[in-house]
Amino acid sequence: MVKKSKRSQMKIQQTAFMLIAVTLLFVLAGVFFLGFKLSGLKKQALSLEENNALLLVSKLANSPEFSCENAFGTKRTNCVDEDKVMALKNNEGYAGFWGKSNIEIRKIGSSEKECTIANYPDCDVIKIADGKQGGAYVGNFVALCRKANVNGYIEDKCEVAKLLVSYGVQNG
Amino acid sequence: MTKIGKQGFLEMSFSWMFALIVGAFILFLAIFFIVKFVNTEQTSSDVQASKSLGIITNPLETLSGESKVTLLALNSQTKIYDSCQGSGEFGEQLVRVNQQALGKYSDSALESSFENKYFFSESIIEDKNFYLFSKPFEFPFKVADLIYIIPQTKIYCFVKPPKDISDEINNLGIKSIINVSKQADCGQNSIDVCFEENCGINVNYNLGYVQKGSDRLYFEGLDKGNALMYGAIFSEKSFYECQVKRLMKKTEKLAEVYESKKGIVQPNGCDSNVNFDSLKSSISSYKDSSDLTPMIFSVNEIKKNNVGVCRLW
Numbered sequence: 001m002v003k004k005s006k007r008s009q010m011k012i013q014q015t016a017f018m019l020i021a022v023t024l025l026f027v028l029a030g031v032f033f034l035g036f037k038l039s040g041l042k043k044q045a046l047s048l049e050e051n052n053a054l055l056l057v058s059k060l061a062n063s064p065e066f067s068c069e070n071a072f073g074t075k076r077t078n079c080v081d082e083d084k085v086m087a088l089k090n091n092e093g094y095a096g097f098w099g100k101s102n103i104e105i106r107k108i109g110s111s112e113k114e115c116t117i118a119n120y121p122d123c124d125v126i127k128i129a130d131g132k133q134g135g136a137y138v139g140n141f142v143a144l145c146r147k148a149n150v151n152g153y154i155e156d157k158c159e160v161a162k163l164l165v166s167y168g169v170q171n172g
Numbered sequence: 173m174t175k176i177g178k179q180g181f182l183e184m185s186f187s188w189m190f191a192l193i194v195g196a197f198i199l200f201l202a203i204f205f206i207v208k209f210v211n212t213e214q215t216s217s218d219v220q221a222s223k224s225l226g227i228i229t230n231p232l233e234t235l236s237g238e239s240k241v242t243l244l245a246l247n248s249q250t251k252i253y254d255s256c257q258g259s260g261e262f263g264e265q266l267v268r269v270n271q272q273a274l275g276k277y278s279d280s281a282l283e284s285s286f287e288n289k290y291f292f293s294e295s296i297i298e299d300k301n302f303y304l305f306s307k308p309f310e311f312p313f314k315v316a317d318l319i320y321i322i323p324q325t326k327i328y329c330f331v332k333p334p335k336d337i338s339d340e341i342n343n344l345g346i347k348s349i350i351n352v353s354k355q356a357d358c359g360q361n362s363i364d365v366c367f368e369e370n371c372g373i374n375v376n377y378n379l380g381y382v383q384k385g386s387d388r389l390y391f392e393g394l395d396k397g398n399a400l401m402y403g404a405i406f407s408e409k410s411f412y413e414c415q416v417k418r419l420m421k422k423t424e425k426l427a428e429v430y431e432s433k434k435g436i437v438q439p440n441g442c443d444s445n446v447n448f449d450s451l452k453s454s455i456s457s458y459k460d461s462s463d464l465t466p467m468i469f470s471v472n473e474i475k476k477n478n479v480g481v482c483r484l485w
Contacts, residue, residue, distance in 0.1 A: 058230070069313065093262075
């Protein structure tokens, strides 16, 4: 009788261990699988963001908020109106209009002096949209044009600049 | 002897029962997770497709007076749900995509939203390939690019369109839009759009409206308002009105930007005669597309004053 009870207890213990082992195996497999899938999804999301940034940076210079239109003679592509961009920088309504990307324009071979209404045009970096996205940047070379007063005459002044759009990690 | 036999039978039975219960449990879990996984994959694929729709339309950015077209070819039969949300600073373009897998459409309800996109289409369109055709909306400065989404298998038959419209359609080479001289030349399943005769969709080009049954959708703008005219032809009234409202919001914001620009260039001795007050006041009282026609006077006035070295755009 004692022998039989011991054997039954052993059997129940075996079953319990087996159940725990099987459950653990499935949990571990599930965790690995989820981790693998999540990293895949993150990669897909990052690749979408990168594509978006690449295409956004190529079209942004010709968008109504940035483009020179006919303000500097004939219509031209990849020409950014610096005066308009400064006006845009100070328009709070545009926060978030281009998603979470940071957008900035840097004059080539210049300093890090950020433009404000007070120091414009003696500055080199215009930060237009300060989104929540840090990480990598994609850029596109543009002509950055503005109206300047030279010896009492209004002239068009154009410089080479780089239009940058960020993508990737969200900071907040 | 009988006792031993019974015990043996019971032992076998317990193992079998254990195997059956655990096996059934494992099978149930496997099937449950596979179904969940397939649904999640479909939702992820749908969301990716709707996000991609926003991304691939980026190169459709046009210059003034220009039109662009591209063919969006998808892997499977797809339903695109296009909707518009008019509240907020710029309103939002909402897009939901459901793709077909194993003969059945996915049921994901996740939408992608874009503040800087203006799509015009019927609220639900279904096909494997879609034409994306874009035109700039100018009022009087360029406000945005309007993107029209047309299923490749759907045929719009334009009956006696004005020359500039027929030339544009011919140059773009969109097979879903055909130009004919009389309605009888349209196919049986086509959507007829008449510019002089009377049919399903009637366009009064001179007075600037599109009549669809009892609904009248007004269009206006530079270039005779052609950009909005296409929008009115390809979309339903409520959707069209919401998108035009969003465009008016953007026009107001851009007017603010140009006003600030005016202030920025003025210290350089660059004065502009453009005055946006009348346009801004018309936009603030804007209700629907019938308000566009009276606004064209201020639009033309602004355009007329934007001249010289210090022109704003």
